Amino acid sequence: MNVTRRRRKPVAEINVVPYIDVMLVLLIIFMVTAPLVTQGVKVDLPQANAEPLDDESKSPIVASIDEQGQYFVSTGEHNGDEAMSAQDVAVIVAAQLQIDPETPVVVKADRRIPYNNVIELMVLLQRAGAPSVGLMTEPKQ
Template identity: 80%
Template sequence: MQYNKRKRKPVAEINVVPYIDVMLVLLIIFMVTAPLVTQGVKVDLPQASAEPLEDESKPPMIASINDKGEYFLSTGGEPSEDPMSATDLAVLVAAQLQIDPETPVIVKADRKIAYNYVIELMVLLQRAGAPSVGLMTEPKE
C-alpha cells in the first residue's frame, strides 16, 4: 500500500460572502435612518448685531420691498418714493452696475413680508448682475 500525499495548493480567492452580508445590513440601516435625518426641526434663530458698512465704502444701492410687495430702489443715498415694477428695478440695477461694478447692493425688506418675496428680489438682483447681495437689519435693542 502506497499512500499518495497530494500537496494542496493555497487558495488565492477571497471569500466575499461575509462582506456582502455586512453591506446588506448597512444598506438596511441607512435606508431606515435616512428619512429621519432629512426631517426639519423647529428652531429659534439667534439674534445678533451686524457690523455696519464702512464709512469709506461707496454708497450702496438699496433695493427695498414693503409689506405690500412693492419694489423701491435707492441709489447714491437718494431715497425712492415711487414704487416700480420688478423689470424696472432690474434694468436700473443693471445700468448702475454697468457704470460702477463695485457698488454694493443691499436688500431692505419689511419684517411682515413673506420670505418668498425676499428670495425673489435677491434672485432678480443676481440676474441683474449683482455679484453679492447684503441684507439690511435694524440694530439689536
C-alpha cells in the first residue's frame, strides 16, 4: 500500500480574537470609571501669589455670598446691593455671558460661611454658562 500524505503548509496567521476580548473588557472598564474621575467643579486657582486683575481687562462678574448665605451679583449693569435667589443669579450671569462670553466670573465669599455654600454657587455659575470661575481673596497684610 502506497499512502500519500499531504504536506501541510505552515500557517502564518495571528489569532486576534483574544486581543479583541481584552480590548472590549478595557473599553467597558474605562467607560464605567470615566464619569467617576471627572466629577467636580472646574476652578482656575492661581499657581503662585495672587495678582490683581489688569486695569485693562474686562470688568468681571462678581457673585458674592454673605454671612447669612444670601447671594449678590455685581456686573456692569447691576451694582450688587440687593440680595437675590439662586435662580436670579443664574439668569443674570447667563444673560451677561450671552452678551460677552469672555467676561471673567469670580466668587467673593465670606470666610465664615460653609465650604458647601461656595461649591453650590460655583456649580450654579457653571450651569449658567461660566467656562471658568475664579476665587476672590484679600491680599495678605
